[in-house]
Amino acid sequence: MVSASGPGGSGGGAKGPANKGPGGSAGKKTPARSTAATPSRGSQSGSGRRAKGASQPKVFLAAVLLMVVAGGAILAYVAGRNKAPAATVVDPNLPPAVAKGYVLGRPDAPVHIMEFADFECPACANYTVVTEPDVRKRVIDSGLAQVTYYDFPLPQHKNTLAASEAAACANDQGKFWEMHDRLFQGQGDWNTEATSSPEKIMKGYAKDIGLDVDRWQQCVDQRTHLRDIQANQAEGERHHVNETPTFVIGNRMVPGAITFDELHAYVDSARAAAPPRTASK
């Protein structure tokens, strides 16, 4: 096998193109390197080519090492940005959350209304401000129906969860419906379009409705009722709610901001169909 010419020139003996089949003087392998400065094929001097050839592996080695270092730096950067989340300790015996909602009306009312709403939803605000005062006076207070409000925060409303938590913490002090009304009436002041920091405005509401603000604030900061809100939302998903507001009146589910007359008609229908309720949920 003929050896290929190398940086040290051919090793004497047969000359020929590199990497060809057997050839040369006797088909024997000849050493590639020569200790003498024997000119290799081509016109360059042997010592020049030897120097150039000898340095090329070193240059290549340096280039590869540089690539390895650069690649390692890139991997370290990717790993630093994209770290797997650390495991946290949780209570394995956490009880399941129950959707309790917020109840208004007499426990013995014959009809039960479920309202799934989002505090930042304009249609919900429209219903609360325009229609609900009549509903409360002529349907709820008169004992025809009891209503339970369930949070159903929509993902596109960035401040809605803060509103739900503000209302839930007001409920601790028995003033959910007061906070509910203030939130819907002032929706334009604290929604996503108006501000990215709705907490200050909601704190003002807490003060206005006579809450112990420090206690309310602590509840909000600790997100004490987040699981309850999520349970209320899960109840809506269980009912296949996909818009807000949505009302469940008896066995009828009605999406959208219902008018007073429509709601009263559904309540009457439910009353006719169902026996009187003796206890609230």
Next chain:
Amino acid sequence: MTKRMLLALLAVVGLFLSAYLTLFKWGYIGHLACATGSCEVVQMSRWSTLFGLPVAAWGAAFYLTVLIVALVATQPQFADSRGVSWLLLALTGWGTLFSAYLTGLEFFVIHAICQYCVTSAVLVTVMAGVAGMGVRDGTAVVGTDGAA
């Protein structure tokens, strides 16, 4: 560029590909960027671990070995060494066979494709081809006029 230099460069690519997957398996990277959508299915399957280590870690060790041998082989004192050429072929040939087995698992057992695994399989197959050409062509020439 000699064949052995090419092998070294390909080994560097394979090394980082395997290192990326290994970091994911060890939790240093939380999420794999994956166009096929099922990289994590493959990486979290029971075939992704071998003798207690991630397969990707074995792959990284393989590519590092090939890199070291190829870099040594580019040195002038090993230019004539056919033994080194055969060693490179043996390493990459083994890598090709094992990658074929892993790729078969993806297609016929796990039923999910990891783009990184397939890329590594293609890479090692190309490397085996280059190493085979190096054996066929004789000893390597370290220099720009070398066909090896």
